[in-house]
Amino acid sequence: MRTLNEHIKTGKFKNVYLLYGPEVYLRKQYRDKLKTALIGDDDTMNYNYFEGKGLDVKSIISLAETMPFFAERRLIIIENSGFFSSSQDELADYIKQMPDTTFIIFAEENADKRNKLYKTVSSVGYAANMASPDEKTLKRWIGSIIRQEGKNVSERTVEKFLDTVDNDMENIRQELEKLLCYTVGKDIVDEDDVAQICSVHTENKIFEMINNVAMKKQREALRLYDDLLTLKEPAMRILYLIARQFNTLLQIKELAVQGFSSQIIAERTGMKEFVVRKNMGLTRKFSIEELKEALTDCVRSEEAVKTGIMNDQMAVELIIIRYSA
Numbered sequence: 001m002r003t004l005n006e007h008i009k010t011g012k013f014k015n016v017y018l019l020y021g022p023e024v025y026l027r028k029q030y031r032d033k034l035k036t037a038l039i040g041d042d043d044t045m046n047y048n049y050f051e052g053k054g055l056d057v058k059s060i061i062s063l064a065e066t067m068p069f070f071a072e073r074r075l076i077i078i079e080n081s082g083f084f085s086s087s088q089d090e091l092a093d094y095i096k097q098m099p100d101t102t103f104i105i106f107a108e109e110n111a112d113k114r115n116k117l118y119k120t121v122s123s124v125g126y127a128a129n130m131a132s133p134d135e136k137t138l139k140r141w142i143g144s145i146i147r148q149e150g151k152n153v154s155e156r157t158v159e160k161f162l163d164t165v166d167n168d169m170e171n172i173r174q175e176l177e178k179l180l181c182y183t184v185g186k187d188i189v190d191e192d193d194v195a196q197i198c199s200v201h202t203e204n205k206i207f208e209m210i211n212n213v214a215m216k217k218q219r220e221a222l223r224l225y226d227d228l229l230t231l232k233e234p235a236m237r238i239l240y241l242i243a244r245q246f247n248t249l250l251q252i253k254e255l256a257v258q259g260f261s262s263q264i265i266a267e268r269t270g271m272k273e274f275v276v277r278k279n280m281g282l283t284r285k286f287s288i289e290e291l292k293e294a295l296t297d298c299v300r301s302e303e304a305v306k307t308g309i310m311n312d313q314m315a316v317e318l319i320i321i322r323y324s325a
Helices: 002-010 024-039 057-065 089-095 116-124 135-148 155-164 169-182 191-197 202-214 218-230 235-256 262-269 273-283 288-306 312-324
Strands: 016-020 047-051 074-079 102-108 126-129
Touching (some): 002 126, 016 116, 057 074, 202 218, 202 312, 218 235, 235 288, 235 312
Parallel strands (some): 074 102
16 A cells, blocks of 8 residues: 555556455545546546446457547546456456556455456556555554544543444444544543444454353343344344354464464464454353364254254354353
8 A cells, every 4th residue: 555655646657556355445545546646536538437247348448548538647447347356368468558548447355366367467557455454553543533533532442442343444434433423522532432322243242242151141142142133133144153253262262272472363363463352361261172062063053944953043042042051
């Protein structure tokens, strides 16, 4: 992203860019920044946008061949096309000889680095992986947005915020807008504000449920399960999330008993470090054998539901009862 910022700052652009990776917020942000820098916000004559699979490559090439109208550049944005997961030799060959006045920005969730088009874009243009930022960067970003509104916030409150909401940057931005609207007239954003207004992500409810299971607080664990069902969360999705939570705990537990720090565990598992730290305490309430057994039971329960032996809501309830007894 530093390279993209440098291109935007200096005005020295590549003719083709690929913005890919899991962070939708970053892909959109840099797509729009590049668009504004290349042709401005008002030039509709020299701008074309394509989205979705099944796009006609020949039509795109035909547009790319068109000279800009009373301007220096023509811009084509192609989004979620799937071009970087399939064979696109014609487009890859064309990009190598594209007019200097034409610029193309691809914005894709996934990109196969073995793909010919990916290799071409990387060679003649620039490919930027919009990966999820680390915990430190996320905290700094959240804090800067809050302070731009003239408010103060503690690191503990930012951590509480991250523990509460889905960590996708698009969702974080939406939840921050809610939080800032809620705290109009206040100089400080505190933990109570986060608890009052921010939407608790389903996975955080699952974490809380498993925590109550570990503490043998069966009634509270079942209440949380009922809450999720009331929120129209499908029982089989809840079972999947329970299994994923047990698997997360197992991964952390196995590395923790080997003496690895939360930072190393985060690097090895691909989790964010604050997620590892949040789960570290919970791993101490289960043995490795218990976590493996719980995962096996989740698989058996799923099979029982799929084969019609058991009702889906009952299957999940029995998992909760069994491990909180």
